[in-house]
Amino acid sequence: MYSRAVTEQALFILASLAQGELHGYGIARDVEELSDGQVRLTAGTLYGALNRLSADGLVEPAGEREVQGRRRRYYRLTASGRAALSAEVERLRQAAAALSARIARPTPGLA
Amino acid sequence: MRARLIDLCLLAYPREVRARDREHLRDLAMDLSDDHGAIREALGLLRAGLAERGRRGSPARRAMVAVVAAVVVTVAGLTWTAAALGGRVDEDVFSCTGECPDTEAEVASRVRDGWDCTDRRESGAVGWRCTRD
Numbered sequence: 001m002y003s004r005a006v007t008e009q010a011l012f013i014l015a016s017l018a019q020g021e022l023h024g025y026g027i028a029r030d031v032e033e034l035s036d037g038q039v040r041l042t043a044g045t046l047y048g049a050l051n052r053l054s055a056d057g058l059v060e061p062a063g064e065r066e067v068q069g070r071r072r073r074y075y076r077l078t079a080s081g082r083a084a085l086s087a088e089v090e091r092l093r094q095a096a097a098a099l100s101a102r103i104a105r106p107t108p109g110l111a
Numbered sequence: 112m113r114a115r116l117i118d119l120c121l122l123a124y125p126r127e128v129r130a131r132d133r134e135h136l137r138d139l140a141m142d143l144s145d146d147h148g149a150i151r152e153a154l155g156l157l158r159a160g161l162a163e164r165g166r167r168g169s170p171a172r173r174a175m176v177a178v179v180a181a182v183v184v185t186v187a188g189l190t191w192t193a194a195a196l197g198g199r200v201d202e203d204v205f206s207c208t209g210e211c212p213d214t215e216a217e218v219a220s221r222v223r224d225g226w227d228c229t230d231r232r233e234s235g236a237v238g239w240r241c242t243r244d
Binding site: 028042073 | 132136138140142151152154155156158162
């Protein structure tokens with residue numbers, strides 16, 4: 001069961017898989033686009049992250065398919081992974097709201 | 112060259128990982144190296160492979176892995192440099208028809224400076240190819 005904050009890379013990987021099954025290269029491209037180029041995964045990083053997410057039960061292999069002459073291993077989000085993604089997005093939303101409120105109304109005496 | 116570099120860095124992964132996922136990792140790294148460059152992918156594989164070994168091994172084994180990794184990085188760097196610089200030569204080509212003392216003097220000057228010049232003569236025309244490593 002998911003019980004800890006996921007890393008930024010893992011969060012983007014989960015978000016990438018939220019729209020459906022993807023292979024490793026597709027995930028890397030989607031993550032880069034989704035993060036506006038801020039998160040660029042290498043094969044080593046992606047492979048490690050997917051293994052950890054699989055071990056945590058957040059993603060699972062979805063078989064291999066031939067794409068453009070290469071065998072691609074697909075992954076999909078599990079129900080736990082979707083719940084973890086939702087929880088993390090909600091946590092970030094609350095954190096952003098709290099921080100935004102602090103910016104909007106500076107605490108007297110600290111300014 | 113790029114494939115060889117990636118194959119070399121894949122050795123950083125434990126044997127069982129390579130046996131299971133080598134092709135998968137290699138294809139992924141080759142695809143991503145088209146986007147981000149081979150050096151970045153190679154270093155990413157090296158780092159992730161060593162981290163994977165670190166998670167599995169004892170301290171003594173980790174130290175050995177660190178030494179091996181240093182050797183691999185050095186060899187990879189030297190190989191890469193040698194490939195990048197290999198075959199680089201200076202080359203000048205001269206030609207003339209009939210009498211051409213100025214050109215012959217220039218070629219002779221090159222030879223004195225250590226250039227390797229070969230000539231080719233055909234029906235009154237002369238050509239020289241001078242190279243230097």
